[in-house]
Amino acid sequence: MSASRHPALSATDPELASFVAAEEVLQAQTLRLIPSENYVSAAVLEASGTVLQNKYSEGYPGRRYYEGQQNIDRVEALAVERAKGLFGVDHANVQPYSGSPANLAVYLAFAKPGDTVMGMALPMGGHLTHGWGVSATGSWFRGVQYGVRPDNGLIDYDAVRELALAERPKIIFCGGTALPRTIDFAAFASIAEEAGSVLVADVAHIAGLIAGGAHPSPADHADVISTTTHKTLRGPRGAMLMCREEHAKAIDKAVFPGLQGGPHNQTTAGIAVALHEAAQPSFTAYAHTVVANAKALAAALLERGFDLVSGGTDNHLILMDLTSRGVAGKVAAKALDRAGIVVNYNTVPFDPRKPFDPSGVRIGTPSLTSRGLTAAHMPAVADWISRAVDAAAKGDEPALGAIRAEVTDLMAAFPAPGLPLS
């Protein structure tokens, strides 16, 4: 962060300003492959840092508990209308602070403590808030969990149906955090209908792909769509709940006053801008390129002998099982980080290792796509990953340093949105 770009912050708190500046350099120079991260545009950054954050706005547009909401109401109404238009839904609530509070609001709307809820097991690729034990959702509710087939890493819809009919959960969640394949929302909807459950599609990871037409939409199938706004959707850190009209009141009441106080208006503004951007043809192109890049990267990794969960990808995400490379996920992730390639270690389905030291690494293509890399670059990316993983296995630090220099070189040619210094 240069003093001229943020003069007040640099003058008031140079120490903090230096941390932000270092982060800007890090984000500019590294190849960021965490599939839940991205680069927001300069417009989203600006909207997220406005005087809108000076306001309390408990309630909803036209129904607030504070005066002075003339402009805030317009901001929130605009975000809501844009969300409805983009995702083709009856109702949108743009106030949840992030994905976990959004999902907690869903529980509040449709279940009582102790009720049975169903979701994908976290180590299989689900999310903590889908009823997993260590989450409040797994201790206040009775979570039953489905997984993937051991032979092909795909969701076994027959097993999901069997479990749903045996347990009759109040809520069924589909979606997750490490699912490389297309989610069959129609299949989940038919299971939920048979079991008498509310179907929640948690599309946090793939919302941008859905908006850009690169993944099927759950709009015609799910009772509720839950999403964060900062992953493939490329907005600020926040969340939305969308639903059919029949559930609108329950959802709104659960978010406020059920769970939250005043919405973060500056975030709502950033969401509105991101939704506007996501409605443009350039975003459709971005969403399809994210998937094309992931497929090209998966193919290049397979060629280099990597084991990928489910054998590849249909979306933005690749889950690598490093067992056959003789290196643990955490060791590999830390080595990749030293090589300028940022990933996260991750469990793989049926992982014999512990979650804090698992067998896999999770990667994805949203951030590199936002910087303009294409399928033609993916063999080089796969080469770097392969060399870094081998270097991790051998403890070869100079090799990691050499890769880092090559990565920094390439990234300098692809300026990151919102980062003028790159």
Ligand code: DSN
């Ligand atoms: N932490 C998010 C992710 O990385 O997928 C999920 O909440």
